[in-house]
């Protein structure tokens with residue numbers, strides 16, 4: 001395993017490219033948008049600077065990491081020599097299936113095709129390829145350079161050899177893999193999203209304020225972020241999409257998204273990325289300011 005292709009240069013894609021490159025792999029980062037690729041390299045540079053500033057990396061290691069990353073705007077150029085592809089494109093089933101159909105034609109026969117999906121079925125993704133045994137989930141957590149977990153998801157036809165390869169590889173890049181089978185939300189989001197949804201219900205019903213809900217979970221349960229702040233960090237649209245996958249997949253009303261979450265997404269308050277969710281975000285400031293929508297309630 002030497003050549004890794006990462007598809008999608010957003011938050012997850014650039015983090016995944018960063019980590020593989022840091023551990024010496026040749027990374028091809030693919031995105032349809034050349035400006036997005038430029039921005040991704042800039043972000044990786046800044047995140048490497050944080051590691052250098054903290055003494056975790058040397059300037060030479062930073063330069064070597066950046067040197068290990070090449071950028072491409074087409075799958076044909078970026079995936080032709082891949083040993084592993086990690087797809088981290090938009091969390092949209094039509095887009096993902098189209099990418100995997102193309103990858104199946106372009107990537108070498110031995111290449112493993114992994115998806116960083118947070119909730120789309122790996123079995124479904126595998127079914128559009130002629131190599132479902134080599135299709136697997138490799139679900140990294142945000143921020144990728146910091147978070148230790150890789151959730152390794154076995155599709156219905158994923159072979160044991162491929163799972164073992166991905167488990168070994170995850171350890172080789174300093175991560176700790178945890179295996180899950182392919183059911184809605186896998187493990188991480190099956191457990192996380194109902195907690196976030198319940199926090200939103202708790203706010204919606206007036207049981208607690210934004211601050212009190214997050215404070216209880218941060219200080220009472222030692223979570224680094226409260227569930228409402230975490231929802232903003234993940235993106236409220238992403239949380240809603242995953243809850244819908246759980247709700248549709250299990251047909252159980254306990255997964256129905258809270259109407260407040262639906263309203264916020266409809267209104268365009270998507271969390272940190274849109275500048276406002278449960279909190280209001282100002283570029284350059286780390287202060288947590290509760291959104292005016294929730295003042296006093």
Ligand code: CAA
Pocket residue numbers: 047048050051054118140141142143144145146147188189224225230234
């Ligand atoms: N790249 C490199 N290093 C980074 C980084 C990045 N993108 N972001 C943060 N860091 C480093 C910082 O430099 C700092 O390093 P040291 O420990 O060496 O000092 C460390 O991470 C902590 O960062 P900060 O001091 O800036 O801030 P913090 O202490 O508040 O931690 C946090 C930030 C790591 C994000 C922390 O708040 C946290 O762990 N939050 C929860 C994150 C989480 O739950 N992620 C999972 C989300 S769910 C998901 O991703 C999957 C899904 O399917 C929805």
